Ligand code: 5AD
């Protein structure tokens with residue numbers, strides 16, 4: 001069964017410990033943070049499964065508990081530290097339980113973690129997942145720590161354990177070279193590197209055979225993708241030729257890498273869906289410069305105008321940070337102005353969180369927590385109003401919806417996404433199954449979903 005597995009997995013097999021019942025050891029894996037982490041957890045699951053580990057049904061049943069963590073903001077780290085406290089108590093009652101921390105926090109806080117949580121058995125950064133079976137198999141009491149970043153690691157040869165469903169998230173590139181002043185990602189995920197196009201296409205074909213109809217290409221700055229002569233526009237073009245894949249999306253692009261070729265490919269290729277998550281972060285030129293984002297508000301708006309001219313019906317979402325170092329009320333007003341001018345379909349809004357290792361770290365915080373809270377509440381309320389207005393404007397319009405399954409609101413309703421990635425909920429018919437595309441007409445709208453009827 002492991003005949004085709006690369007050498008690294010054999011190492012894991014040789015050192016693999018069986019639990020006291022002589023069964024495969026069972027792993028419980030919790031994921032925090034972004035879509036990339038969810039994809040990485042699917043990769044980790046595949047690595048461990050190939051090494052003979054099974055999945056535990058509950059943390060209490062596990063021989064190994066792993067947390068795949070996020071370091072993007074302090075709040076994300078606090079959640080994980082709280083959870084680690086609970087797990088430490090579980091380990092006290094079951095000393096044979098192994099606890100491991102994976103992902104961005106492992107990379108970011110390794111020294112502090114080993115000091116604060118000496119009972120951790122394993123600390124593994126995002127480029128060390130191949131070695132997990134070996135690390136878990138290691139004997140002795142010293143925690144196994146591997147937080148070496150590897151500028152070549154793409155895991156392109158390892159097929160992740162994808163979740164079931166009509167949509168799959170496929171990693172196209174890892175790492176980030178942009179070094180925005182506020183962001184810890186380049187330090188915890190390392191340098192940009194792209195998965196070979198052949199590996200991405202092979203995954204896509206396999207997924208299509210399994211009934212997946214929509215692929216979302218992932219990367220921290222996904223449109224910086226480049227492998228040999230293949231840039232991101234070319235990759236999208238090749239992916240669009242995979243039979244069975246009907247819809248293509250990607251996240252998150254960086255405004256600086258939205259090339260004319262990419263915009264032209266999006267406009268020309270019907271499988272590429274008219275939705276873009278385009279992080280702006282701020283609407284103030286002064287703050288954008290301090291953030292080292294590489295564009296002005298005017299350039300960003302000009303890009304939005306070019307995108308909207310090329311791609312009819314394009315939906316846009318964004319990331320906004322309030323309260324960055326030095327953000328005055330005037331700067332903040334410029335952000336509000338940008339949000340109004342663009343009229344995003346949705347927005348992810350964050351209070352600035354000072355992160356160790358980043359370029360802005362030594363500058364510290366200038367905006368009080370209370371003021372950040374006030375600004376955040378205001379941009380959230382503003383976006384709610386804009387989202388509601390934009391969604392209400394769709395009442396009476398028709399859209400093709402890729403059916404995902406039963407709607408969360410129950411009542412026999414089905415749910416899926418429009419091309420613009422809006423959630424559409426509608427009363428189904430017995431013949432309609434997940435993976436089908438149906439036409440619906442929008443009957444009513446909230447800021448977050450569209451209630452529709454089959455058209
Ligand atoms: N503080 C607040 N938000 C941040 N982000 C990244 N770093 C920070 C930080 N230090 C936000 C950015 C990014 C999103 C993924 O998280 O908006 O686009």
Ligand code: SF4
Nearest residue numbers: 176178179180183185
């Ligand atoms: Fe962080 Fe900027 Fe890279 Fe995005 S582009 S991951 S915000 S450094």
